[in-house]
Amino acid sequence: MFRKKFLIFVSFIFVCGLLIVGCSSEETAKSEEDGLFITTSFSVLGDIISQVTKERATVNYIVPVGEEPHEYEPTPGDFSRISDSSVFYVNGLDLEEWLEKVISNISDTDIVTLSDGVTEIPLVGNNEADPHAWLSPKNVIIYVENLVEDLIKRDPEGELIYRENAEAYIAELLELDNWIVEQFEQIPVEHRVIIVSENAFKYFGKDYGFHTEGIWDINSLEEGTPQQYARLSDFVRENNVPALFVESTIDKRYMEMISNETGVAIAGEVYTDAVGEEGSGAENYIGMMKENVKVFVEGLKN
Template sequence: MSRTLKLAALVGVITSLPITLSVAAAENLKVVASFSIIADFARNVGGDRVDIIALVGPNGDAHVYEPKPADAAAVGSADVVLVNGLQFEGFLQRLVEASATKAPIVELTKGGEVLRNTEEEHHHDHDNAAKGEEGHAAEAEEGHEEPHHHHGESDPHAWQSVHNAEVYVKNIANAFCAADAAGCDTYRANAESYGEQIEALEEEIKAAVAEIPEGKRTIITSHDAFGYFEHEYGIKFLAPEGISTESEASAADVAALIKQIRQDKASAIFVENVTNPRLIEQIASETGLKVGGELYSDALSGENGPAATYIEMMRHNITTIKGAILAS
C-alpha cells in the first residue's frame, strides 16, 4: 500500500512538472522590439525574465518593412512594445492600430540628443551643385522640381551615438520596471552592467578615430544613416541617398556627390547591409575609390556575422572604417 502511495505521489510530481514550467515561462515579460538593434538592447536589460520578438530581424530594413499578420498578433499580446520613434518605423502606427494592443509603446529616443534631419538641405545642395542656382530656380518656377520624401524633422538613427545608446538602455529598464516591479532590481543591475560595457566601447571608438589622420576622415556610405556617428566622433560621411533608404538618389544627386568626393578627397567608400550595393559600386568606379567593406547601419548581422550585437556592430564599423582609410 505504501509503495502504491509513493508511486502515485511520484506520478503526481511528474505530471505537474510541465504545468509548473509553463507557468514560469508565462511570467516572463512579452516584449516586442521594432528592429534588431533594439531587441539586442532589450535582451541585455531583460536577461532571462523577458521573451523578445523583433519585428524587423537581422539585415532587415525598417524604413521599407511591411508588417505581417503575425506581427499584429505579437504586438497585440505584448506586455511592452519598444520602438525607436522619430518616424523611423513608418509602419508603426497602422500596425499598432491593427493589433489593438493595450501595451505601452515606448519610444527609446526620448531624452536622448536628437539631431535635425538635414536630408532636405543635402538634396538642395546637391541639386544646386549639379545644375547651378539659376537652373534650380527656373525649374522650381516652372513647377518641375522633383519632390523628395519627408521623414520628419529629426534624424532617427540616434543609436549611432553611444551616448544615446545609454539613453535607450535606461528607457528600456524603466519600461520593464513599470511592467514588472518584481524584476526591477534585476533590470536595473543588468542595465548598469551593460552600460559599463557601452562606455568602454565608446573609448574604443574614440581611440580608433584618433589613429586616423584628420585629413583622411571623409568617407562615403549608401544612405545618410551615420549623422550621429559623425557628430559624436568626427568622421565625415557623404551619402547619395537621404535619411531613409526609400529616398532614391537622382542623377543630379549622384553627379553632385561625385564632384564633392573629388573636392573633399574622400578616403574610402562602403556598402551597407540594408541597401543595394550597385549605386556605391558605380560611384566607386567613377571616382577610383575601392570599396572598403560593409558597414552595419540600421540592422545587426545574423547570429554568425560580424555584427550580431550592438557592441559588435559599432566595433566592426569603426574597425572597418579605420582599416580601409589607413590602407588607402
C-alpha cells in the same frame, strides 16, 4: 519611417491582424507567470533590450536580420505578435510612425519610445529628425535608461535585476565609446569622412569628429537620382575621399556606381539598420559597432 505607400496593404493587414489576434496561442499571449513578452521593431533594438532583460523576458523583433526597417512590409503574424505583447518598444524619431498608428488602432499594447531625450539631428532639407540615433553608443545609454525605467513599472519585482543588468551594459557601452576614440586616433583628421548609400552615421559622426555623406539622406525618401549621384561624386573627387563603404542591408550597386564614377574603392561593409548574421562578429550591438570601426579604420587610416 516605413514607406507610407503601403497603407493600402496595411489596411488588409489590419483586417488579418484582427482575425489573428482573436486566435492567438497561449504560447505568445501576455502572461505574467512567464514574464514579460516584449516585441520591438528591429534587431538592433532587440539586442539592446535583451541585454537588460536577460532571462527575465522574452524579446522578439519584427524586421528580420538582413532587412532594413525603412522598407520592411509587416505580415499578419507581426501584427499578431505585437498585439500579444506586454509592450511594443520603438526607436521613435518617426522611424516607425505609421506602424505605430496602425498598431494603436488594432491593439491595446503599449507603445514605448526608447529615444526620448536624444538630441535630434535633422534630415537634410527636412524638419524631421534623422532616426539613426542608435549608431551613437552615447545615445544607446539614453535608450537603456528609458528602457529600464519602463521595465520596472511593468515588472516591479524585477527591478534589481533590470538595474544590475542595465548598469553592467552601460559600463560596456562606455568602454566601447572609449575604445572607438582610441581606434580613430589611427585616422588622419583630413580622412575622417564616412560615405555610405544612406547618410545614417550623422550621430556617430558628431560624436567622433567625422563628416558624413550619402547618396540620399534616408531610405524612405527618393533614392538614387542623377542629381544625387552627381553631387556625391563631385564631393568625393573635390575632397580626395580615400574610401567608400556599403551597408549590409542596402543594395551595393548604388555605391558601386559612385566608386566607378570616381575611381575610389569600396573599403568594406558596415552595419546600420540591423545586426549581422551568425558568424559575422556583428551579431549584437556592441559587436556590430566594433566591426564598423574596424572597417572605417582600415579604409581611412592611410
